[in-house]
Amino acid sequence: MIGAIRDITKRKRMEQKQEKLQVQLLQAQKMEAVGVLTSGVAHNFNNILQTMVGTIELMRRSVPHEHPNADRLRTLANSVDRGAHLVRQLLQFSRKAETHKEWTNMNREIAHVVALLEHVIPRMISVELRLAEEIWTVNADRIQVEQVLLNLANNAVDAMPDGGRLIFTTQNVVVDDPHALGLAGVNLGPHVLLTVTDTGCGMDEETLRHLFDPFFTTKGNDKGTGLGLATAYGIITDHGGDVACFSEPGLVTTFQIHWPAVLDRGETRDVQEQVAPDYPHGDETILVVDDEPGIREVTGEALESLGYTVIAVKNGEEALIDYEKKKEAIRLVILDLGMPGMGGRPCLLELRRIDPEVKVLVSSGYHGAGLVDDILKNGAAGFIHKPYQLRDLAVRIRDVLDHGRQENGEVKQRILRLGS
Ligand SMILES: Nc1ncnc2c1ncn2[C@@H]1O[C@H](COP(=O)(O)OP(=O)(O)OP(=O)(O)O)[C@@H](O)[C@H]1O
Numbered sequence: 415m416i417g418a419i420r421d422i423t424k425r426k427r428m429e430q431k432q433e434k435l436q437v438q439l440l441q442a443q444k445m446e447a448v449g450v451l452t453s454g455v456a457h458n459f460n461n462i463l464q465t466m467v468g469t470i471e472l473m474r475r476s477v478p479h480e481h482p483n484a485d486r487l488r489t490l491a492n493s494v495d496r497g498a499h500l501v502r503q504l505l506q507f508s509r510k511a512e513t514h515k516e517w518t519n520m521n522r523e524i525a526h527v528v529a530l531l532e533h534v535i536p537r538m539i540s541v542e543l544r545l546a547e548e549i550w551t552v553n554a555d556r557i558q559v560e561q562v563l564l565n566l567a568n569n570a571v572d573a574m575p576d577g578g579r580l581i582f583t584t585q586n587v588v589v590d591d592p593h594a595l596g597l598a599g600v601n602l603g604p605h606v607l608l609t610v611t612d613t614g615c616g617m618d619e620e621t622l623r624h625l626f627d628p629f630f631t632t633k634g635n636d637k638g639t640g641l642g643l644a645t646a647y648g649i650i651t652d653h654g655g656d657v658a659c660f661s662e663p664g665l666v667t668t669f670q671i672h673w674p675a676v677l678d679r680g681e682t683r684d685v686q687e688q689v690a691p692d693y694p695h696g697d698e699t700i701l702v703v704d705d706e707p708g709i710r711e712v713t714g715e716a717l718e719s720l721g722y723t724v725i726a727v728k729n730g731e732e733a734l735i736d737y738e739k740k741k742e743a744i745r746l747v748i749l750d751l752g753m754p755g756m757g758g759r760p761c762l763l764e765l766r767r768i769d770p771e772v773k774v775l776v777s778s779g780y781h782g783a784g785l786v787d788d789i790l791k792n793g794a795a796g797f798i799h800k801p802y803q804l805r806d807l808a809v810r811i812r813d814v815l816d817h818g819r820q821e822n823g824e825v826k827q828r829i830l831r832l833g834s
C-alpha cells in the first residue's frame with residue numbers, strides 16, 4: 415500500500431516536471447517569434463534615426479551657440495540618442511546585435527557594477543556580495559554583462575522602495591542533467607551560476623509569466639519601458655546561457671543565471687575605449703548608395719561640407735552603372751546593405767568583379783551576428799553601424815582611404831541607466 419502511494423507521488427512529480435519543461439519550451443518559442451518581429455522594426459527604425467542624426471548634426475554646426483535653437487537642437491539630439499538606445503536594446507533582445515566577446519571574470523564585473531551603483535542606490539538598501547573565490551572564466555561581451563547586471567539591480571531597487579537587501583552570489587557549477595533540475599534551457603557542462611536576490615515586493619504569477627516579454631511593465635509609463643528583462647534575456651541566451659526567476663509576492667525574488675564557463679582560463683583583457691579625433695576631412699570622390707532619400711541627402715551634404723565630392727544613388731544597379739563610368743574618380747563607395755532591387759551584398763561582389771581594388775565601406779542598421787565578418791570576408795574595407803555620428807563616419811572614411819581598411823573597431827559606447 416505504502417509502495418503504491420509512493421508510486422503515485424513519483425508519477426505526479428514527473429508530470430509536474432514535464433509540464434514545467436513544456437511551459438519553458440513554449441516560452442522559448444514565443445520569444446523567438448517576438449525576436450524576429452522586433453529585429454525587423456529595429457532595422458527600419460535605424461534608417462529613420464540615421465536621417466535625423468545627420469540632419470541635427472548639420473544644423474548644429476550652422477547655428478551659433480547663443481541662438482535659442484541651439485538648445486532645442488541639443489534636446490532633439492538627446493531624444494534621438496534615446497531612440498537609438500532603445501533600438502540597440504531591441505536588437506539585443508532579438509539577438510541580432512554584434513557582440514564583442516572576450517574572457518571575462520564575472521566577479522570583477524559585479525564589483526564594477528556595484529561601484530557604479532553605490533552612488534545611486536538609496537541608503538536603506540544594503541548590497542551584499544557572496545562571490546566564489548576561484549570563479550571560472552566566461553566568454554562574454556563585458557558591456558552586455560554590465561547591462562544585464564544593471565537591469566537586474568535597477569529592478570531590485572525599484573522593488574524595494576522602503577529598503578531591503580540586494581544580494582549578488584556567484585559559484586561554479588557543472589550541469590550534468592538540466593531536466594532533473596527543471597532547467598530545460600541550461601546546457602550541459604561547466605557554468606558560472608550568478609544569482610541576484612532582493613527582499614522587495616516580489617511578483618505574482620501573472621507578472622512572472624510575462625516577465626521577459628518586451629514592453630511588459632507594471633511601472634508607470636514614465637518609469638519603465640519593459641525592455642530591461644527582455645534585453646537581459648536576449649543577451650544571456652545569446653551567450654548560450656539561461657535565466658530563470660523565482661519569486662514570492664511580498665517576500666523575495668531571485669534571478670538565477672547560468673553562464674557557460676571556459677575552463678582553460680585566460681587573462682581578462684581590458685577593453686580600450688577609443689575616441690575618434692574631430693572631423694577629419696578630404697577631397698576624394700565618394701559614391702553613396704542608400705535607398706533612403708533622407709540618408710543620401712544628409713550624408714551627401716555632410717561629406718561635401720568635409721570637402722569630399724559626393725555622388726549619391728539609390729540601389730545596387732545604379733551604383734554599378736555609376737562606378738563603371740567613373741571608376742577612375744571614385745575613391746570610396748559607402749554601401750547600404752538592405753535595399754530594394756540589388757542589395758548591398760551582391761553589389762559589393764559585382765563592384766569587386768569590376769575593380770578588385772575597390773574600397774567599400776558598408777553601412778547598415780541591421781546588426782546581424784556574424785554580419786560584419788561576412789562582409790569583411792567578402793572584400794569590404796570596413797563597416798559602420800547605423801545610426802552613426804558624422805564624426806565616426808569621417809574617421810572611418812579616412813581609415814579606409816589612408817590605410818586600405820578600417821583600423822579602429824567599433825567605438826564603444828557605454829550606456830548606463832542608473833535608477834529610474
Ligand atoms: N526584482 C523584481 N521584483 C519585483 N518585480 C520585478 C522585479 N524585476 C522585474 N519585475 C517586474 O517585471 C517587470 C518587467 O521588468 P523589466 O525590467 O523588463 O521592465 P521595467 O523595469 O518595467 O522597465 P525598464 O527596465 O525598461 O525600465 C517590471 O515592471 C516589474 O513588474
Ligand SMILES: [Mg+2]
Pocket residue numbers: 565568569638641642643
Ligand atoms: Mg527594469
